[in-house]
Amino acid sequence: MKSLRLGTPFLLLLPAIVVLLATVALPLALSFYSSLTPFKLTRPETLWVFVGARNYVNAFTDPVFWAAFGRTVLLLTVALNLEMLLGLGLALLMERVTRGQRLLRTLMMFPMMFSPILVGFQFKFMFNDNVGLINNALQSLGITDAAIPWLINGTLAFIAIVTAEVWSSTPVFAILILAGLLAMPREPIEAAKVDGCTPWQSFRYVTWPFIMPFAYIAMTIRSLDVGRAYDIVKIMTDGGPARRTELIWTLVARTAYSDARMGAANAMAYASIALSIVFTVYFFRKLAAARTQIAAEW
Amino acid sequence: MATVELERLVKRYGPIEAVRAIDLTIADGEFVALVGPSGCGKSTTLRMIAGLEEISSGAVRIGGEVVNDLPPRSRNISMVFQSYALYPHMSVRENLGFSLKVAKRPQAEIDRRVAEASDILHLNELLDRRPSQLSGGQRQRVAMGRAIVRKPEVFLFDEPLSNLDAKLRTQMRTEIKLLHARVPSTVVYVTHDQVEAMTLADRIVIMRDGLIEQVGTPDEVFRRPATRFVGAFIGSPTMNIVDADIVDGRIVFPNGDWLPVPDRFVGARLGNRCGLGIRPDDVYPTGHGLPSAAGSQVVEREAIVSVIEPLGNETLVFASYGGHDWVARMLNPSPLEPGRPIAMSFDLAKAHLFSTDHGRAIEPTGG
Numbered sequence: 184m185k186s187l188r189l190g191t192p193f194l195l196l197l198p199a200i201v202v203l204l205a206t207v208a209l210p211l212a213l214s215f216y217s218s219l220t221p222f223k224l225t226r227p228e229t230l231w232v233f234v235g236a237r238n239y240v241n242a243f244t245d246p247v248f249w250a251a252f253g254r255t256v257l258l259l260t261v262a263l264n265l266e267m268l269l270g271l272g273l274a275l276l277m278e279r280v281t282r283g284q285r286l287l288r289t290l291m292m293f294p295m296m297f298s299p300i301l302v303g304f305q306f307k308f309m310f311n312d313n314v315g316l317i318n319n320a321l322q323s324l325g326i327t328d329a330a331i332p333w334l335i336n337g338t339l340a341f342i343a344i345v346t347a348e349v350w351s352s353t354p355v356f357a358i359l360i361l362a363g364l365l366a367m368p369r370e371p372i373e374a375a376k377v378d379g380c381t382p383w384q385s386f387r388y389v390t391w392p393f394i395m396p397f398a399y400i401a402m403t404i405r406s407l408d409v410g411r412a413y414d415i416v417k418i419m420t421d422g423g424p425a426r427r428t429e430l431i432w433t434l435v436a437r438t439a440y441s442d443a444r445m446g447a448a449n450a451m452a453y454a455s456i457a458l459s460i461v462f463t464v465y466f467f468r469k470l471a472a473a474r475t476q477i478a479a480e481w
Numbered sequence: 482m483a484t485v486e487l488e489r490l491v492k493r494y495g496p497i498e499a500v501r502a503i504d505l506t507i508a509d510g511e512f513v514a515l516v517g518p519s520g521c522g523k524s525t526t527l528r529m530i531a532g533l534e535e536i537s538s539g540a541v542r543i544g545g546e547v548v549n550d551l552p553p554r555s556r557n558i559s560m561v562f563q564s565y566a567l568y569p570h571m572s573v574r575e576n577l578g579f580s581l582k583v584a585k586r587p588q589a590e591i592d593r594r595v596a597e598a599s600d601i602l603h604l605n606e607l608l609d610r611r612p613s614q615l616s617g618g619q620r621q622r623v624a625m626g627r628a629i630v631r632k633p634e635v636f637l638f639d640e641p642l643s644n645l646d647a648k649l650r651t652q653m654r655t656e657i658k659l660l661h662a663r664v665p666s667t668v669v670y671v672t673h674d675q676v677e678a679m680t681l682a683d684r685i686v687i688m689r690d691g692l693i694e695q696v697g698t699p700d701e702v703f704r705r706p707a708t709r710f711v712g713a714f715i716g717s718p719t720m721n722i723v724d725a726d727i728v729d730g731r732i733v734f735p736n737g738d739w740l741p742v743p744d745r746f747v748g749a750r751l752g753n754r755c756g757l758g759i760r761p762d763d764v765y766p767t768g769h770g771l772p773s774a775a776g777s778q779v780v781e782r783e784a785i786v787s788v789i790e791p792l793g794n795e796t797l798v799f800a801s802y803g804g805h806d807w808v809a810r811m812l813n814p815s816p817l818e819p820g821r822p823i824a825m826s827f828d829l830a831k832a833h834l835f836s837t838d839h840g841r842a843i844e845p846t847g848g
């Protein structure tokens with residue numbers, strides 16, 4: 184009788200458990216296991232050779248991996264900060280708009296409606312050193328007469344990629360911060376005005392603490408996004424020239440599918456996931472602290 | 482301290498005129514209460530003085546200087562908001578000291594002035610709490626403290642006690658009164674609680690539909706309401722006001738019952754119709770009113786009791802005469818029964834007459 188009682192709920196949950204095992208747990212276990220083997224797609228039998236942590240040791244001693252890792256962190260830092268600043272600016276301007284705010288909000292979301300692949304293509308074209316819009320404009324305006332090798336020079340290519348990222352994703356910050364601005368109570372701001380605050384002081388001491396949680400939510404979302412950045416870079420530079428814009432995931436993809444070294448690629452991927460987890464935990468901590476600060480009820 | 486002057490002050494929201502060309506002069510150190518029904522423009526007026534609302538036309542002067550174009554921070558005012566508007570992310574101490582911090586005062590001075598304010602308002606144990614950890618009354622005190630720490634020229638209060646329960650409200654009312662005695666300052670105090678206005682203010686401004694109906698001391702607005710609206714608005718329970726015809730020196734009610742025109746109005750230009758106003762204190766079951774002072778003109782009539790509301794120390798009696806249910810305040814209660822006739826005394830010396838055309842009070846000729 185007792186075993187039957189325990190059994191019924193289990194039986195009812197069984198389909199869900201099976202699906203979860205098959206789609207999540209199994210691939211996860213398998214990929215983790217394969218990161219402990221020299222598995223190559225071209226030689227399936229290598230899946231059964233256990234090499235322990237060798238792939239991890241190899242990755243962590245490989246300057247190419249560390250360069251990609253460092254560049255990913257740099258891209259995260261630069262892109263997130265720029266997007267934050269621009270998004271904040273946009274949101275503050277948008278909040279002032281009294282007429283047609285809905286329309287403008289929709290317009291503002293435009294960049295997010297395009298596939299990153301297409302954004303990549305568009306920016307690749309714009310930054311092209313011969314036919315690109317940017318060089319054309321710079322030359323017509325007489326700012327430079329040489330063709331700037333945007334996607335060829337490593338640093339310039341990185342700037343181009345940051346530009347594309349920022350263009351396509353600033354709306355995430357703008358819209359979330361705007362939500363924060365619209366949700367915040369008016370009275371503390373009025374109180375601040377009466378208390379003698381300049382507009383900058385009202386922003387710094389009152390508005391900002393209120394919208395901080397929203398900024399951290401945007402940060403979390405975008406850190407996961409940029410942490411897995413692949414498509415825009417793949418299209419614009421393919422990690423080149425000569426691996427000078429290689430990010431973790433372009434490196435992982437290259438290792439996995441071009442070099443067919445699945446085991447090694449999985450090891451790097453786990454390192455990248457660890458990075459994302461670190462960022463997420465960090466931003467969630469900040470978010471929780473910011474929420475407590477303003478005694479948020481949500 | 483400073484004077485506050487409003488001159489032909491107007492606030493328009495699109496086609497709506499929320500404040501319609503009001504004039505008001507508030508003296509240095511005066512405590513003025515703005516009262517009126519909901520939506521009459523009290524908050525709007527206050528917010529224009531504060532600089533939180535743009536002025537459509539007219540002028541606001543503080544200390545003789547036109548401040549229309551000055552931002553709130555340059556007006557040297559403090560405001561206590563109805564919903565307190567404390568900074569939720571700051572401790573009580575930080576809330577109190579915030580205005581001094583942004584003014585870049587030295588820390589020692591900030592500490593001293595915060596300590597001063599928290600002494601006055603009994604906030605010492607609460608200084609390290611956040612607003613969310615305070616009760617309504619405590620938040621109220623913090624809001625008040627934040628205002629006094631600034632030592633402004635003018636205090637603006639927007640219904641500061643309306644969120645408190647009755648007991649706390651009475652207590653805070655006393656504290657505000659003490660505070661004003663202790664920290665001399667010009668105060669504009671918005672409320673729709675007339676008891677607050679009567680007890681606190683030097684002068685009361687009664688507003689209606691964006692216009693000022695009357696400005697006067699609590700005694701003046703109670704004893705000599707300038708309009709029918711003020712008569713009905715000030716005083717609790719509300720003044721009895723009944724429209725009646727004037728025929729041959731009589732005030733004749735629709736059903737034929739009548740009262741004589743009060744002596745002090747004999748010879749006044751009454752027209753042939755007016756509103757007769759008598760406060761519940763001045764109509765009472767015979768023998769159960771206030772002792773008649775000299776100069777009263779008591780007329781007795783038979784009325785039918787309809788409702789009795791005992792309030793403990795007194796009883797409100799609703800009795801019908803002339804087709805109207807008169808509210809009467811009965812002291813030293815005696816048993817009454819609804820439906821039974823009683824003798825009612827009307828003290829006509831205290832009666833008011835209002836024009837039925839424009840609602841203004843009719844000037845008495847004597848008495």
Ligand SMILES: Nc1ncnc2c1ncn2[C@@H]1O[C@H](COP(=O)(O)OP(=O)(O)OP(=O)(O)O)[C@@H](O)[C@H]1O
Pocket residue numbers: 494497499517518519520521522523524525526673
């Ligand atoms: N932003 C606004 N847009 C349009 N009309 C407004 C606006 N703010 C206030 N009003 C109108 O102005 C009038 C006066 O409002 P106000 O807030 O001054 O009233 P109040 O006397 O303070 O009332 P209460 O006692 O309810 O607080 C009201 O009729 C209100 O509807």
Ligand SMILES: [Mg+2]
Pocket residue numbers: 523524525
């Ligand atoms: Mg109001």
